Structures are given as C-alpha cells and as structure tokens.
Amino acid sequence: MNEPIGKICWAIAEGYIPAYSNGPEPQFTSHETVCILNANDRDARIEMTIFYTDRDPVGPYRLLVPARRTSHIRFNDLQDPEPIPLDTDFASVIHSDVPIVVQHTRLDSRQSENALLSTIAYASH
Amino acid sequence: MNEPIGKICWAIAEGYIPAYSNGPEPQFTSHETVCILNANDRDARIEMTIFYTDRDPVGPYRLLVPARRTSHIRFNDLQDPEPIPLDTDFASVIHSDVPIVVQHTRLDSRQSENALLSTIAYASH
Amino acid sequence: MNEPIGKICWAIAEGYIPAYSNGPEPQFTSHETVCILNANDRDARIEMTIFYTDRDPVGPYRLLVPARRTSHIRFNDLQDPEPIPLDTDFASVIHSDVPIVVQHTRLDSRQSENALLSTIAYASH
C-alpha cells in the first residue's frame, strides 16, 4: 500500500435526492451518497462542486477524509455553502489533494421497498 | 476546474425503455436517462446515435448542454429524428465537441415497487 | 463514427442466473444479460468463455454481432457448447475481432418485485 491508489479528480454525472422516504430512519431515509476511500498515509483535503441544470455551480463544499480512512458522505447532509435541494437533478466534481477512490450510491425508499444503485465515479486525472 | 474533465466520445451498450409504469408521474414513469455533465466553460454541442438489434442506427439526436451545467435527458423524451420505441433493446453513442462525463440510469416502475440501475458509460476517447 | 469505439477484450467478474422467477415471461424472467455494441462498419465475431468456481472454463461460445448493431444476449439462452447452470456463480471473458463495448445487466424477479443491476464490464485491451 505504499503506491498511491486513486485519482485526484472525479466526476459523478448523476445526482438526485428523492423528496421523501419510507422506513425507519436513518438507515432507510432516501439518500444519495458519495463514498470516498483515502488509502494514503496523508489526510485528503477535498473540494466538491455541485452542478445544476439551470443555475451556476455551487461550491466548494470542503471535506476532510483522514489518512487510511473511508468516508461515506450523504449529499443530504451537506450544509455549507448551502444544502442541496431535494427532487432536483445535479452532478458533482470532486477534487482532492491526494489520490482517492470515489463511488456513488443511492438508496431510494420512496416506495415501500427500497431501490439501490451504485456506480464507480468517473476518474478524470 | 481549469483542466477539462471528461471525454468527447462515450458509449452505452445497454438501453431499454419499459413499456409501462406504476406510480405518480413524472417521477415514477419508467424511464431511461443519460446524465451528462459539462464542467467546461464552453457549451457542449452533443450528437447521439441510437443503435438497434435489427435495423440501421438512427441519428444524430442533437443536444446542447450549456457551460457549467448538467443535463439529465430521458431517452423517452427524444423526438427528432424519431422517438425511441418502447420495450426495444438499443444502445447509444454520444459525441461532444468538448469533454463531458456521461452516466446511465434506469427507473423501472413496471411492478409496484421501483427498480433502479445506474452505471458509468464507456469513455472511449 | 469513423474512429473505432471500444476494446477487443472484456471481462465480467460477476455472473449468476437466479433459479426461478416471478411475473409474465419473457420480460420478467430472471435473467443475466451481456449487452454488446458493435459501432463499427464490420461484423464482430465474438468468443465468450465462462469461468466457474470449481471446474475448468467452458467455451468458446460463438456470437456474431453485425456491423452497426447492438445485441443484448441472455446468458440463459446460451446452448453451445453447453447451457450455463442456474443458481451457480460464474464469470465471463469476451474476445472480439473488432472493438466493441460490453455492459452487464441482471433482472432478478425471484421475489414479487424486481431487482436490477447493471455495470460496465472491465475493458482489458
């Protein structure tokens, strides 16, 4: 694990937080998650920018993923500079100062049974 | 974000619009979506070609994704040169004049509960 | 579309055909699909090998995807040299004589509502 794993720039073209949920919270709250793995020996200072359909991008959202840790961040929980509106299409670009790996997952619990999706983000450079 | 993010040619080998839906429209209409992120400072002029199992490809479908915007396009909504038939296998190739990122998502609401899938498209060049 | 799109060798590490189904056939039969896009002007002659957990690989399964066509092949339908057993883990390697794009999808209808998964295959070379 001495060789760095990952890239410093990632993009997720799809983003959508359902407007409502079914089932016990917080596990079954509808959510959109960005999973970040920092397998390095140095903390990762991360800046995320959110892109929308009809207005300027918002960001940076600043995150820190400590060395040799993973962080599964719910887009629902982002507050600064502003929360991401529900039921709205968005996309995200993630920059880090050290290589990381990024995966994207959604739990959609709007109906009585869950739907899940997950995909590796686009590793840019 | 000065360095361009993405590729100019993408392919999605899987495409299928279910023939019917369950649940309130339009959020729960069965649909197949191509999510495009244009993180550049220039508009992206996009041409999409649809490939079928047993007839010639159809296209180009022309789309514009403005600079620094994302666009989540339902294949159901494509009309020109012709709508994509329901309950029919297809694939798509997406060319852009600037680098973009493409992701593919389906909401299948034929049965009473939804199923979701998503995957990054194939980044060709 | 003059530049070839895709790779000539792909791998799918996951394969599994559920042993039973719920819902009207054939759309709701549980199935595992390999979606192949041949965006070239030449037919693609494809050889697929199936790998198992505890016995030697089986193949080649020979497929032809015509020029400028897509083919969504159900693993359930492969017969020669032998059908793939149900409820059994497998993996697949796909070689083509021209560049193709490969995506992997499963519809699992064992329970009353469907579950879907899809992912881009691994593009080797």
Added chain:
Amino acid sequence: MNEPIGKICWAIAEGYIPAYSNGPEPQFTSHETVCILNANDRDARIEMTIFYTDRDPVGPYRLLVPARRTSHIRFNDLQDPEPIPLDTDFASVIHSDVPIVVQHTRLDSRQSENALLSTIAYASH
C-alpha cells in the same frame, strides 16, 4: 487468453453489510460480495485490507483464487483476522500477485423485496 486480463490492485470505496435479512437463506441473506476473476494460468494470491471510518485499517485478509477460476466472496464470511461488523461503513483494497478482475455486488434483503447493486471496482494498477 494468453495475454493477462486485469490489474493487480483494485479498490472498492463502498462497503456495507446490512444488519438483517428477509427471505430463505443463504440466497436471500443480505450480503456484500467481491467477485474475483482469475483468468490466468497461475493461482492468484490475494490480500484484502478493510478500511473504516473511525479506526485503523484491518488486514490482510488472505484469499486464494485458483488459476482459471472465479471466486465470489461474501464479506460476511471473512473471519481472519476478524469479522467485518454489520451496519458499518467500510471500503476495501485488493492486491493480487497476478492480474485479476474485481466486481462488487450487494443483495439487500432487509425489506420484503430485494435490492441489488453492482459496480466494477476501481482498477488502480
């Protein structure tokens, strides 16, 4: 199949084993799976490290995937050096001494109908 297929280092940024299940075991037990394909003529000696949110990584978990075999390993079944706790976010890094292909799948059967996700792992080097 003489040319090696795959990479020797892979990462999965997302991991989560649901805490409970619905449906007949073992097929419908909620599980998180890493699917490994070793298409080589040599056995693959694999070391997996599990990363957590708030404590040091654990590993290596040692696995052997024989030559020309696939192995679909449930994270639930890993015991040595320690089991992975349920209902806990994790990530994984997989090193092999020969090229392999890695895919990640979850069956979530906490509610009465299943949800499935799958994605190709990140191929590092």
